[in-house]
Amino acid sequence: MKKYHYIFAGSGLSALMTVYQMVLSGKFKEKKILLLDADSKKNNDRTWCFWEKPNGDYEHLVYKKWNTALFSDINFTRDLHLSPYQYKMIQGLDFYNPIFEVISNEQNIEFLSQKITHFTEENDGVLVETETEKYSCDKLFNSILNPQEIVAQKEYPYLQQHFIGWKIKTKEPVFDSEKATFMDFSVTQKGNTRFMYVLPFSKTEALVEYTLFSKELLPEKEYENEIRDYFKKLGITNYELIEKEQGAIPMTCYPFWKKNTKNVVNIGSAGGWTKASTGYTFRNASKKSKELIAFLLTENDFRKFHKKTRFWFYDLLLLDILDRKNHIGSQIFSSMFRKGNPALIFKFLDEETSFIEDIRVISKCPKIPFLQALVKRIRI
Structure with missing residues (x-):
């Protein structure tokens, strides 16, 4: 059974950011690190957006940025001038590929495409089991969310930011490429919090998403029918569907940090790193990953890694x-x-x-x- 100093259960955004910060710090070269994930991150499976001042830590990965965003409901429309912030977008593969390239150059870091089935904390570390092998480590970083754990309790509400987005190319110029639609609540609410979200890359290309903040997901056709109706509102009649994306992001103030133990820390959505009121994750994960690296350099007990504000x-x-x-x-x-x-x-x-x-x-x-x-x- 192979032994590591650190194992990451899952290699999503927060895990990769944390490992990347380890590399940048230069202070973990003597530590054996393993990332375990059934997904090899070879697909453009998601888009991250966030607001930030210019020249952020991941600026070199930004696909598109906007200085102005639009907000609408049935009563008004307003252009939001974001200065000193910009609204930025990073595509999945534009993040995965360069981060994995950095990691692959480090002799002390391994990635294995294996599905974790179980992990158990022991007195001197953690035992991690996959479908095919077992590993041990001193510290485990867990980013595998168990929604049932949240659903089973009643003290903290659990909603989801769920969406389906279509990346399209139109025959005619219909988009303002310098203005993102941050939230358009002019769509019928149907008893929920529902809005359209548009990220234009050019006058003829954009990602258009139908998004809800609510408890239950919808049938796939309902999201897509709303997108088609929105196209009619924008005057879009002739377009090519390039790509689809969908997701469901947890929105909860459930105290994930209480599940941290001496040797296991929950990170990402499994650690409450998603901003509960908006579902945004990228900036929070960036901050938290840096905090976690600073913590590791001075502390040894993950139960101390949290500050409620x-x-x-x-x-x-x-x-x-x-x-x-x-x-x-x-x-x-x-x-x-x-x-x-x-x-x-x-x-x-x-x-x-x-x-x-x-x-x-x-x-x-x-x-x-x-x-x-x-x-x-x-x-x-």
Whole structure:
């Protein structure tokens, strides 16, 4: 049985970011590291978007960026001027390929395409079992999410940001390539929080996604029918479907960190690294991966790796509202973006605002639903 210092259960975004930061630090060259994942990451299986100031850590991987974004509902449309931020997009393979190239040049790091079936913590480390082999390690980084664990409890709501997106090429120029559609709530809500999301790459090419923040997924044809209806609204009649993508991202304030043990740390969505109120993951994972590397250089007990902030509580109140009154999601986001400062809102969603700035953003939201959610949480 092979022994490693570190094993990564899963090689998704957060695992690859963490290993990449290990390499960049230059301080883990003596550590034997293994990544285990049944998926070899050879497909362009997803798109990550995030807002960030220019020249970020992964700037060299950005496929497209926008300085302006559009927000709409049935009552108004507003161009969001994002400065000093930009809205950025990275495609799956544009991330996987260069990160794996960096990893492959490190003699101490291995990747094996194997499915993990079980892991068990022992006194001096962790035993990891795949369908074909067993491995042991000092520390395990687990990014395999078990949704049933969250569904089984009732204290913390569990919603999903779920979507289907079509990447298309039109015959006629219909898109403004310099403006992303951040949220368009003008689509029928049908008792949920539903919006369209458009990332234009040129005047004739774009990714168009139908997205919901809700508990249950829809039949595939319902997402796609809504996309077709939206094409009619945009005047798109002649197009080529280039690629499809779909996903379901957990939105929850479930305290994943309580599952951390001395030798096992949960990362990525399995560790609560997804921003609970929006479903955005890339920027959070980038920050958390750096924090985790700094932690490893000074600490040895993963139970200490967590800091709960006031932003966790803000997210919890929003999810409490959407859990009980999913239909008012568009009202909440619209009230925030109608007159709010876009840069300040994005700074707030990045959890980088002062408390006074928090109040400036929160004060734009409908007060009664949040007060009701606050009272209910205090009583709990």
